[in-house]
Amino acid sequence: MKNILQQELNRPVKKIFFIGIGGSSMSGLAGISKDQGFVVEGSDMTTSPYTEKLAGKGIPVHIGHSKDNIPEDTDMVVYSAAIHADNPDMVRADELGIPKVERSEFLGLLSRAFPQTIGISGTHGKTTTSSMVASILHHAGLNPSVSIGGQLDEIGGNACLGEGPYFVIESCEFVDSFLHTQHEIGVITNIEEDHLDYFTEGLPQIMESFHKFGMIIPEDGLMVAYGDQKEVREVCKGLRCKVEYYGLKDEGNDWVAKNITYNKAGNATYDAYYHGELFGTFTLQIPGEHNVLDSLAAIAVAAYLKIEEKDIQKALDHFKGAHRRFEFRGEVNGIEVYEDYAHHPTELKVTIDACMNHDHNKLWVVFQPHTYSRTKLLFDEFVDAFENADRIILNDIYSDREGNEEWNIYSEDLAKMIKVKHQIPTVVMSEFEDIVKYLTDNAEPGDLVLVAGSQTINKVAFMLVDALEEKYQK
Numbered sequence: 001m002k003n004i005l006q007q008e009l010n011r012p013v014k015k016i017f018f019i020g021i022g023g024s025s026m027s028g029l030a031g032i033s034k035d036q037g038f039v040v041e042g043s044d045m046t047t048s049p050y051t052e053k054l055a056g057k058g059i060p061v062h063i064g065h066s067k068d069n070i071p072e073d074t075d076m077v078v079y080s081a082a083i084h085a086d087n088p089d090m091v092r093a094d095e096l097g098i099p100k101v102e103r104s105e106f107l108g109l110l111s112r113a114f115p116q117t118i119g120i121s122g123t124h125g126k127t128t129t130s131s132m133v134a135s136i137l138h139h140a141g142l143n144p145s146v147s148i149g150g151q152l153d154e155i156g157g158n159a160c161l162g163e164g165p166y167f168v169i170e171s172c173e174f175v176d177s178f179l180h181t182q183h184e185i186g187v188i189t190n191i192e193e194d195h196l197d198y199f200t201e202g203l204p205q206i207m208e209s210f211h212k213f214g215m216i217i218p219e220d221g222l223m224v225a226y227g228d229q230k231e232v233r234e235v236c237k238g239l240r241c242k243v244e245y246y247g248l249k250d251e252g253n254d255w256v257a258k259n260i261t262y263n264k265a266g267n268a269t270y271d272a273y274y275h276g277e278l279f280g281t282f283t284l285q286i287p288g289e290h291n292v293l294d295s296l297a298a299i300a301v302a303a304y305l306k307i308e309e310k311d312i313q314k315a316l317d318h319f320k321g322a323h324r325r326f327e328f329r330g331e332v333n334g335i336e337v338y339e340d341y342a343h344h345p346t347e348l349k350v351t352i353d354a355c356m357n358h359d360h361n362k363l364w365v366v367f368q369p370h371t372y373s374r375t376k377l378l379f380d381e382f383v384d385a386f387e388n389a390d391r392i393i394l395n396d397i398y399s400d401r402e403g404n405e406e407w408n409i410y411s412e413d414l415a416k417m418i419k420v421k422h423q424i425p426t427v428v429m430s431e432f433e434d435i436v437k438y439l440t441d442n443a444e445p446g447d448l449v450l451v452a453g454s455q456t457i458n459k460v461a462f463m464l465v466d467a468l469e470e471k472y473q474k
Helices: 001-011 024-035 049-056 088-096 103-111 125-137 174-179 202-216 230-236 289-304 309-318 345-356 372-377 381-385 409-422 432-442 454-472
Strands: 015-017 039-044 061-063 076-079 100-102 116-121 145-152 157-160 166-169 185-188 222-226 242-249 255-262 267-274 277-288 327-332 335-340 363-367 393-394 426-427 448-452
Touching: 015 024, 015 088, 015 267, 024 039, 024 049, 024 076, 024 103, 024 145, 024 157, 039 363, 039 426, 049 061, 061 222, 061 426, 076 103, 088 100, 088 454, 100 157, 103 174, 103 393, 116 125, 116 255, 116 335, 125 145, 125 166, 125 327, 145 174, 157 372, 174 202, 185 230, 185 289, 202 230, 202 242, 222 289, 242 289, 255 289, 255 454, 267 289, 277 309, 289 309, 289 345, 289 372, 309 345, 327 426, 345 363, 345 381, 363 432, 363 454, 381 409, 393 409, 448 454
Parallel strands: 015 039, 015 076, 039 061, 076 100, 116 166, 116 185, 145 166, 185 222, 222 242, 242 255, 335 448, 363 393, 363 448, 393 426
Antiparallel strands: 145 157, 255 267, 267 277, 327 335
């Protein structure tokens, strides 16, 4: 990696400073850089489990951005897309003449250091699918390096530097960041409208980006793509590499999941067929049809790498999911509490649908919308995503990169339409404490509570379990 950076910047690189080091991807890249022998330092606005873990690795983290943070002998600055040019650390880097590289570009440079990079893309399912691929490689003894957007127990976090030739990365389409990596194997789990604050031309622009992602794969590489969706098939036309499609339909797919059954927790057992022949039977420890599809994509990648069926089965049988993906938070007096990262209407819908295969009485859904633009532009889809919920609590819209002046959208608008169209009791609550009290007062034994959203709302799941324990231990 040091040689690659030296070639790129035309100067030796020994010390790297990360601005926004506490992000899920940035913290992982900082940790990998430290493991590769670089001197690493960074800054962020607040402390977090990510910054605490980095400090435990001996990486200094400055809390708050300041012109005094960056040492003068820094050779390179890596910054996240959320960092603006007027950030004090960015201004200081310019004053010192230190080369700056955006996070996705740095990940792209890092991908060139490995013989075989596996890029997992898609509007939904990236984290779970990349986690499954990483887990399979881990259980097969292939010691992969990994950079994903979630926490995975098998690798001890969101990133690791392994000794094997494989680098598994979560490839995000936002701001076309996945076009910077050099990947030999690619996966497209699905394609839908999202990040419309960047993809202002909508689905055609998004599809063009995914096609460019596929065109990075060399002729002797592989694209594994969801064949049940016409948009994915359209994107894969004209790729120079081999393409293998997967899905639930026999027609046109190389890999097909059949004979799917679910246990009381909603976890699936199914048969995976390859070109009409039974490849193996697999049991998952996470619920829902969407996870069947994610695991089938991971199986296709593993089979291409000639990993034995028994090793794939073992890995999937041990795979409990990446953190914040339908993660169990506790059961008190028969009330079960789960949290999920779902923040797009399709993700929300498939997670709620997965709850339908899980034994419960009433399904409570607590949801925090993320970004005004997504809530406004996908408003109707969000309304319909809640169709199978019994009770809904909406938190205020969380937006860390835009204001509401342009969009003029509120959670109250969403609640009103849900009640009109689906007649589901829906309330809006701004304070987490009020949400927890409402649930503690109204949830009953046998109920299932799903706390969904990509930002701070997951705190409600922890708070609720504590509150229920306090109530029923009296």
